[in-house]
Amino acid sequence: DVKVTQSSRYLVKRTGEKVFLECVQDMDHENMFWYRQDPGLGLRLIYFSYDVKMKEKGDIPEGYSVSREKKERFSLILESASTNQTSMYLCASSFPDSLKFGQGTRLTVV
């Protein structure tokens, strides 16, 4: 079965910490995405990448950066974690247009 795997299911980090969320897909997909999901707001796109070393801002990129050094891996970086970044983070990949999601990382910033 094809998979999108996120490195952690649950994370607790302190305010100001630099946080790395890792995502790996085994489907050789070109496109990868990072979303966050909050109650009442649905899924919101943070960043996406359509090729190695290529990235595009989504709707809410502030406070985040990404890295895609290899096709299968897309990392989300919280430069200095804040409490308003407490959320469920979902990684996805796609080819051509339907999305396959990872299991999600529930991040709590205290």
Next chain:
Amino acid sequence: RKEVEQDPGPFNVPEGATVAFNCTYSNSASQSFFWYRQDCRKEPKLLMSVYSSGNEDGRFTAQLNRASQYISLLIRDSKLSDSATYLCVVPSRGGGFKTIFGAGTRLFVKA
């Protein structure tokens, strides 16, 4: 107008009932649409794709109304296991690879 809007529900229906959800979108140029299902504390999973007028898969039917700019999801003979949140997904007005998720419609099927 939001790019995609869904009735948040919740819809509470008995087993065996037929239930329908609507999703309205603002990008008249959209060509492909999707319904995802999300169980509590799990990731969204693709339920159906809609590329033309509609799609049917067993008890599930998705229909597209381009004139009124909405897609619908019809579930016949509801099962307890259909209880979930159903997310409507449409291409972003900005184009490219971006898609917009609706906030979801919650469905509870009761015995």
